[in-house]
Amino acid sequence: MRTPAGLRLRPASASGAARRGFFALSGILMLALLWALSPGAQTPPEVKQITIYAAQTSYSLPVITHDGKEYVGLLEVLEPLGAVSASLDGKKWKLRFNNLEAQFTADKTKAKIARGEVEIGGPFLAENGRGQIPLAALPRVLASILPNRPLQFHAAARRLFLDKTEIHFAAELKPGANSQIQLTFSAPVNPSIATEPGGLRMLFRREPVVADKSQDKQNLADKTISSLGYNESNGSAELTIHSPLPLTAFVSSDHKTITVTPEVLPPLGQAKGQPQTFGPPNNPKAGGKPANTAAMPVAREFLVVIDAAHGGTDRGGAITDELAEKDVAMAFARRLHNELRNRGIAVRLVRDGDATLALEQRAEIVNAAVPSLYLAIHAAGSGTGVHIFSSSLTPLTKPTTFLPWDTAQAAFVQTSQQVANAVATELLKHDVPALSLTMSVAPLNAIAAPALAIEVTSPAGKAVEDISSGAYQQSLCTAIATAIAGMRNQLPHGEVAR
Amino acid sequence: MIPRRLLTAVCVLVVGVLGLGLYVWRIVRKVRQPAPALVDMRPVPPPASGTPAEVVLFVADDSDGTLHRQTASVTLPEEPAKREREILRALVAQYQENASTHPLGAGADITDVYLVNGKLAVVDANGIFADGHRSGILVEELTLASLAQTLAANLPGITSMKLLVDGKERPTLAGHAGLNEPYSVADANRLVK
Numbered sequence: 001m002r003t004p005a006g007l008r009l010r011p012a013s014a015s016g017a018a019r020r021g022f023f024a025l026s027g028i029l030m031l032a033l034l035w036a037l038s039p040g041a042q043t044p045p046e047v048k049q050i051t052i053y054a055a056q057t058s059y060s061l062p063v064i065t066h067d068g069k070e071y072v073g074l075l076e077v078l079e080p081l082g083a084v085s086a087s088l089d090g091k092k093w094k095l096r097f098n099n100l101e102a103q104f105t106a107d108k109t110k111a112k113i114a115r116g117e118v119e120i121g122g123p124f125l126a127e128n129g130r131g132q133i134p135l136a137a138l139p140r141v142l143a144s145i146l147p148n149r150p151l152q153f154h155a156a157a158r159r160l161f162l163d164k165t166e167i168h169f170a171a172e173l174k175p176g177a178n179s180q181i182q183l184t185f186s187a188p189v190n191p192s193i194a195t196e197p198g199g200l201r202m203l204f205r206r207e208p209v210v211a212d213k214s215q216d217k218q219n220l221a222d223k224t225i226s227s228l229g230y231n232e233s234n235g236s237a238e239l240t241i242h243s244p245l246p247l248t249a250f251v252s253s254d255h256k257t258i259t260v261t262p263e264v265l266p267p268l269g270q271a272k273g274q275p276q277t278f279g280p281p282n283n284p285k286a287g288g289k290p291a292n293t294a295a296m297p298v299a300r301e302f303l304v305v306i307d308a309a310h311g312g313t314d315r316g317g318a319i320t321d322e323l324a325e326k327d328v329a330m331a332f333a334r335r336l337h338n339e340l341r342n343r344g345i346a347v348r349l350v351r352d353g354d355a356t357l358a359l360e361q362r363a364e365i366v367n368a369a370v371p372s373l374y375l376a377i378h379a380a381g382s383g384t385g386v387h388i389f390s391s392s393l394t395p396l397t398k399p400t401t402f403l404p405w406d407t408a409q410a411a412f413v414q415t416s417q418q419v420a421n422a423v424a425t426e427l428l429k430h431d432v433p434a435l436s437l438t439m440s441v442a443p444l445n446a447i448a449a450p451a452l453a454i455e456v457t458s459p460a461g462k463a464v465e466d467i468s469s470g471a472y473q474q475s476l477c478t479a480i481a482t483a484i485a486g487m488r489n490q491l492p493h494g495e496v497a498r
Numbered sequence: 499m500i501p502r503r504l505l506t507a508v509c510v511l512v513v514g515v516l517g518l519g520l521y522v523w524r525i526v527r528k529v530r531q532p533a534p535a536l537v538d539m540r541p542v543p544p545p546a547s548g549t550p551a552e553v554v555l556f557v558a559d560d561s562d563g564t565l566h567r568q569t570a571s572v573t574l575p576e577e578p579a580k581r582e583r584e585i586l587r588a589l590v591a592q593y594q595e596n597a598s599t600h601p602l603g604a605g606a607d608i609t610d611v612y613l614v615n616g617k618l619a620v621v622d623a624n625g626i627f628a629d630g631h632r633s634g635i636l637v638e639e640l641t642l643a644s645l646a647q648t649l650a651a652n653l654p655g656i657t658s659m660k661l662l663v664d665g666k667e668r669p670t671l672a673g674h675a676g677l678n679e680p681y682s683v684a685d686a687n688r689l690v691k
Contacts, residue, residue, distance in 0.1 A: 310673070317633025317673050325633065325673075378674070380634030383560055387636045392685050435563045438688060439639050442676055455635045 048158070050135065051235035053208035054081060055163040056468040057331035060205070060235050063135055063158060069122045070158075071132040074104075074141065079354055080331070081146070081162075082322075086131060093124070093131040097145055104131055113144040157232035159208070165470065166210045169239075171218065171228055179224035180261040181241060185209065188255035188474045190342055191239075200247040200260055204237040206338055211237075224262055255478055302493050303346045304484065305371040308333035309378045309453075312356025319381040320465055326354070328379035328468055332456055335473050336377070339481035345488070363446035367408070372491045373419065373484060374451040376444065381464050385433030386476060387455040388423050390416040391445050392438040408448040415450040419487050423452070426483035430475055433460055450491055454480070548575040555589045556647035556690065558600035558640035564691035565640070565647055566599075568592075578653065582611040582619065585652050586645060590627075600640055603630030611649075618680060619649045619659045628663045631672040638675035643686035650683040658682050 048063040050072055057080050063070050078084040078097050086095045091106040102113040106126040111118050111133075118141055122134035133141055138160065139153040152161040167187045174180050189209060191202035211230035218228045225247075229240040241247060245262040252258070308329040310316030316325025333349055340347045350365055351357060357365075366374050380387075396410040403411055420436045427434035441453040456476060458467040466472055551574045556565040572588045574581045586608040593602035606627035612620040631638065646659040658680035661671070668677050 314673075378635055380632075380637065382632045382634055382637050387563065389635060392688065435636070437563050437636070439635065440676075440685065441635050441639075441674070453635060457634070 049235040050138075050158040050160060051205070052077060052080075052160045053162065053165045053206075055165060055470060056080070056327065057334060058165075058206040058208065058470075059334065064132065066125060066132070067122075070135040071122075071125055072135050072138060074131045074133050074138075076130075077138065077142070078145070080327070083324075086129075088126055088129045088131075091126070093126045095131065100145060102145065104133070111141065113141065116144060118144050154210075154232060157237070158235050159232060159237070161208050161210075165208045167208050168210060168212070169215075171215070173220050173222060173225060175222055178262045179222050180259055181220070181225050181228065183239070183258045183260070185256050185258075187471050188478070189258070190251075190255055190339060190474070190478070191258075192342060193249050195247055198244070199240055199242040200249060201241075202239045202249070202258070204239075205235075206335075207237075209237045209239075225260070255474065302488060302491070303348065303369065303371045304340055304373045304375065305348050305350060305366050305369050305449075306333045306337055306340075307350035307362055307366065307374065307376045309376055311351050312354055314356060316378070317380060319379060319467055323465065323468060325379045328456065329377045330354075331468065332379065332473050332477070333377045335477045336375070336480060339474075339477040340484065343481055343485045345481075345485065359443040360446070363405075363443040366443075366451075367446075367448050371449045372488075372493055374444075374447050374449050375480075376441070376451070376453040378453060378455040379467060380455050380457045381467075383455075383457040384460040385435070385457060386424075386427055387457070388420045388434060388436045389439045389441045389444070389453040389455070390420040390436070391451065392440050393445055403448050405446055407445055409445045409451055411448070412450045415491065416444075416452060418490065419450055419484070420452050422487050423454070423480050423483040426479045426486075427476065430479040432476060432479060548573050550574075553585050553588065554648065554651040555585070555592065556644050556651060556686070557589070557592060558644040558689075559691075560600050560637060560640065562691070563636055563640065563689065565644055565686065565689045566691055567651075579611050579613055582613070582649055582653060583608055585648060586611065586621065589644065589648050600637070600644070601632075602627070602641070606630060613653070613656075616655045617657045619646075619653070619656050620662060621645060621649075621659055622662045622665055625664045628668060628671055633672040633674065635674045638671045638673075640689070641671065642675050642681045643689050646681050646683050647686040647690060650686070656683060 048065070048070065049060045050063050051058060051060045059080055061072055061076050063072050065071070074095065075084060075086050078095075082098045084095070084097045086093060088094075093104045093106065095102040095104065100114055102111060104111045104120075104124045104126070107123045109120055109123055111120055111124065118137070120133050120137035120141065122137070125132040135158065136155065139151055142149075142151055142160075142162075146162070149162050150164050152164075152166070153159075154161075167185050167189060169183050169185045172182045172184070174182060187207075189204060189207045191204045191207065191209075194201045194203070210232075215228075215230050217230075220227055224245060225241060225243050227242045229242070231238045231240070241260050243262070247260050247262060250259045250261070308326070310324075310326035310329060312326075314326065316329065319325055319328055330351070330353075334352070337347045337349055348369060348371075350362055362376075391409040391413050393407055393410040393413050395413040400411070409416070417436075417438065424434040424436040444451045444453055456467060456473070458464045459469070459472050462469075462472075550571050552569050553572050553574070555568045555570055557568050558565055570588050570592070572584055574584055590602060590606055590608060592598065593600055594604060594606065603626060605624070607624045608621060608627070609624050610622040612622075614620060631641065642659070642661065645661070646656075649659055650656045660680040661677050662668070663677075670676055
């Protein structure tokens with residue numbers, strides 16, 4: 001039968017079962033489409049990674065699976081730890097780390113390291129010149145390559161601790177009408193903190209936080225804060241505090257203590273046992289800052305570009321015989337990167353490895369990114385504290401469409417100096433000696449955005465090696481990030497700068 | 499029984515191996531000896547002849563990143579360029595004292611100063627001056643600023659200074675302070691306390 005419009009209609013006698021089947025199929029397809037469009041379905045599968053915590057830096061690396069075994073790139077593991085190079089000669093992958101030589105052979109399960117032989121528990125992979133070893137063998141291999149450095153490996157969580165960097169914590173419940181729990185860490189920490197119905201989670205991606213067996217799950221028998229849990233997986237650690245009430249966390253200025261309380265607090269001074277270093281949310285002058293700023297969404301329009309100076313064949317200055325400026329600058333840049341991101345600031349690194357970049361290349365990369373702020377990170381073996389440099393160019397008095405390459409910074413000199421002074425002031429608040437100076441440090445003059453060069457030196461009264469101390473670098477990064485976050489509204493955002 | 503010819507050959511080979519081993523051992527030992535410190539082996543130049551005069555030195559202080567004005571009595575020759583060289587040598591000598599606020603390595607020296615158009619001073623330092631210099635933005639800038647400001651204070655009209663090392667251009671002093679462009683006295687003046 002045909003309708004006037006020419007559509008063929010199913011005869012009225014078509015079976016009801018076929019029609020029901022058609023609707024059921026349509027429903028299933030609709031549900032599948034809805035699921036596919038839902039945010040949960042679009043979340044990419046978690047990438048497997050290992051995190052390595054060393055005295056000078058913490059870093060995460062991807063883990064690949066091959067024939068059911070987990071593998072990690074050995075060159076990538078060693079790069080932040082010293083001078084390393086590798087070459088592939090046929091099936092032989094030769095590695096040189098500082099003065100030590102090692103040789104791995106593709107598809108072989110044994111490797112020659114120094115004068116010994118190490119079983120790596122699976123075939124060695126040499127793909128595209130990159131050497132991959134089974135993850136389970138990493139502690140054995142590292143123990144041979146770094147014989148004098150203590151090492152702990154949490155295999156299930158893929159967390160590797162070098163140089164006894166573990167940060168331990170103690171939890172103290174302060175019961176009351178509005179109970180609070182105080183977590184005291186053995187070194188500064190800066191977790192990502194997320195509040196959610198039923199509790200609060202702190203995620204430690206870069207901090208080597210570990211728990212004793214007894215701290216895995218603690219039932220606190222309190223109406224406000226019912227339990228504290230510790231879990232570590234995929235290269236990070238997580239602390240979870242369960243509560244029927246919404247919770248807020250306060251981080252102390254030295255980042256060693258985090259106090260978690262219900263969101264509604266009595267006025268300062270009325271709550272017994274409340275730590276003096278923390279203030280309630282409505283009293284910012286009390287010295288604390290709500291840590292839930294760490295969970296703020298990243299504002300893409302405000303971009304900070306961090307440039308770890310030197311790199312590759314340019315080692316920079318020699319801080320000590322073993323410590324090169326390029327490595328200290330890179331470690332510091334990564335810490336500052338994390339510290340800014342935790343404050344909801346979008347950050348990009350000019351180099352995130354041992355790349356050789358000319359000063360002109362750096363300026364080109366930075367100007368193309370149109371940042372709100374550019375920070376060049378240097379390190380020096382002489383002096384104490386931090387030196388902050390802004391350009392000494394004469395400020396541009398009239399706005400102009402085109403900026404000369406060599407003096408592009410002239411249009412931003414005044415803002416740069418304001419940021420430099422803010423950073424110096426914040427560092428001084430943290431008892432760090434800081435000098436703010438105007439000097440023409442390359443490539444600042446060619447940067448078309450507010451720009452600073454930050455030279456990190458060793459802590460006052462300490463040995464020059466202490467420049468790479470994680471706690472020291474963390475305290476500097478905290479102060480610098482705080483100053484930048486405070487200047488955020490006075491700096492150009494991406495759209496304005498464009 | 500082992501033939502005598504074979505025995506002789508083995509003995510010769512053993513002696514050869516031992517001899518080569520000894521030679522290699524001596525070479526390795528020599529290589530492993532610490533490299534001698536940067537020392538200027540050239541003969542010490544005779545003291546400048548002339549009349550003692552009071553000169554102004556701008557001495558760098560690493561602790562606060564500033565230049566401090568000081569006066570010193572220096573024997574100065576008649577020729578202007580040589581006078582400036584002696585003034586800078588007096589400054590460098592101050593940095594080589596034990597309690598210096600801005601230490602420079604032993605052997606660092608200013609070999610020549612040339613004046614161009616009465617505005618630009620070209621300063622030639624020896625290799626040890628740059629090779630033994632500490633690396634860092636502040637310490638390198640302070641060295642340049644101190645030289646430029648001292649020159650300008652004693653020879654009015656100097657507006658910039660170009661530093662050469664062993665008579666040649668060099669990109670940076672010790673990895674940071676650029677030497678390709680002349681250093682402006684105005685920049686140095688900002689650091690004067």
